Amino acid sequence: MTKTVYLDYAATTPVDPRVAEVMSRYLTLDGIFANPASRSHMLGWQAEQAVEGARRQVADLIGADPREIVWTSGATEADNLALIGFMRANRARGRHLVTSTVEHKAVVDTAHALEAEGFEVTWLAPGSDGRIAPEQLQDAMRPDTVLVSLMAVNNELGCIHDLGAMAGIAHAGGAVFHVDAAQAVGRIPLDVERLGIDLMSLSGHKVYGPKGIGALYVKRSPDIRLEALIHGGGHERGMRSGTLATHQIVGMGEAFALAAAEGEADQARITGLRDRLLDGLAGCRGVHRNTDISVSVPNILNLAFEGIDGESLLMALRDIALSTGSACNSASVEPSYVLKAIGVPRPLALASLRFSFGRFTTEADIDQTLHALTHALEGLRRQAI
Known part of the structure; x- marks a missing residue:
């Protein structure tokens, strides 16, 4: 399993x-x-x-x-x-x-x-x-x-x-x-x-x-x-x-x-994990960073995947626990109010996922995520053709 x-x-x-x-x-x-x-x-x-x-x-x-x-x-x-x-x-x-x-x-x-x-x-x-x-x-x-x-x-x-x-x-x-x-x-x-x-x-x-x-x-x-x-x-x-x-x-x-004793070390290690994810996605087309990593903590990374429905991508990643910024209101899905506020276009806002890492995240977790994510993106884009 x-x-x-x-x-x-x-x-x-x-x-x-x-x-x-x-x-x-x-x-x-x-x-x-x-x-x-x-x-x-x-x-x-x-x-x-x-x-x-x-x-x-x-x-x-x-x-x-x-x-x-x-x-x-x-x-x-x-x-x-x-x-x-x-x-x-x-x-x-x-x-x-x-x-x-x-x-x-x-x-x-x-x-x-x-x-x-x-x-x-x-x-x-x-x-x-x-x-x-x-x-x-x-x-x-x-x-x-x-x-x-x-x-x-x-x-x-x-x-x-x-x-x-x-x-x-x-x-x-x-x-x-x-x-x-x-x-x-x-x-x-x-x-x-x-x-x-x-x-x-x-x-x-x-x-x-x-x-x-x-x-x-x-x-x-x-x-x-x-x-x-x-x-x-x-x-x-x-x-x-x-x-x-x-x-x-x-x-x-x-x-x-x-947190007082280990927070600094945690963040240094988590920075490496975030960068490992970004490096692994460097060859994927249509990946947009909503997070400006130069002014942000390393444990939160918000990414948009062009041409992909965020909810469909989330369902395809059934073995990865992530969140979208979207809110379900009755029959409609609205993009995150935060992404709307910073000017992310609606299609990209609806195609966004938040990755957040922590003390117990490992390099193997990042590699499993990259494998699942690249396969899901390929599959969803084939279906869209």
């Missing part, structure tokens, strides 16, 4: 076995299973100690104080808390938010929800490389701008924003700067102090940790106030109530510690 090659790491990563082993200690009766908010007995104190240890591991990777880490159910909730929580809490200061059209849906849909509440949103359009230029943000700033939200690394293209420049512009205009860093952890250096980031959304399952856990970095400053979205119990300094999932939290902490 042919092994399925997993090249969809940007969607989710497998939990690192070392992370899973740590998590297993916090689930059953013979482990540390108690509620970390139970301060009347030793078991609760031990659980709380584990949670705080993980909080420090996450903080250490991003150059933060552990007290600035607020646990959430994932980056989506963190994005919601950052945008809705901040805009509602600061509506007296201003009602204007700046973001971009190529953010993750967790930001895009949240910004639309804020528009429905009466807030104003300026939507910045990217260049052909998927990035927002600093001067675009400068032009969008207004006296009533209170929040700027831009992602660190785009989840479909892999392009990296100049976070330091964006933060400087936001602060000069009196606004707070939020970053969705779900795709960035372990892939680019993230130092919130150096970069000037005020709020940052983090995910566990994008960095070999478990699903269902994330965090929001909230800078300790009198200017950063959030209105809670979830009430009951006053957990997480009143910003996010709910019993903390100790096993998931320690898993995310361990994953971040491993």
Whole structure:
């Protein structure tokens, strides 16, 4: 039986076995299973100690104080808390938010929800490389701008924003700067102090940790106030109530510690794997790069295959786990809104696939992918004649 090659790491990563082993200690009766908010007995104190240890591991990777880490159910909730929580809490200061059209849906849909509440949103359009230029943000700033939200690394293209420049512009205009860093952890250096980031959304399952856990970095400053979205119990300094999932939290902490230790080496190896794929496709006609690799992380590569239907190609590659950027809406298939935003023609956008590599991708995986891909392209093009 042919092994399925997993090249969809940007969607989710497998939990690192070392992370899973740590998590297993916090689930059953013979482990540390108690509620970390139970301060009347030793078991609760031990659980709380584990949670705080993980909080420090996450903080250490991003150059933060552990007290600035607020646990959430994932980056989506963190994005919601950052945008809705901040805009509602600061509506007296201003009602204007700046973001971009190529953010993750967790930001895009949240910004639309804020528009429905009466807030104003300026939507910045990217260049052909998927990035927002600093001067675009400068032009969008207004006296009533209170929040700027831009992602660190785009989840479909892999392009990296100049976070330091964006933060400087936001602060000069009196606004707070939020970053969705779900795709960035372990892939680019993230130092919130150096970069000037005020709020940052983090995910566990994008960095070999478990699903269902994330965090929001909230800078300790009198200017950063959030209105809670979830009430009951006053957990997480009143910003996010709910019993903390100790096993998931320690898993995310361990994953971040491993990213701190191994992220740079991971990315160097993954660069070689991406280049191996590109070199193997060099002789194939009609292959277009949607990703500008000069300004992107190496683990995400978006390619378009001219004259090929992306969904048909995906089905032909049944032993390769990939994703298209397309969204199925009722009976029609629409191209990725990110590819549309950077000007990829509709036929090419519909013929695009995202390849994303990770810690457990091997050279043999790339070679199997190249073999399957070249055969699929030949077969589909023969059928089209």
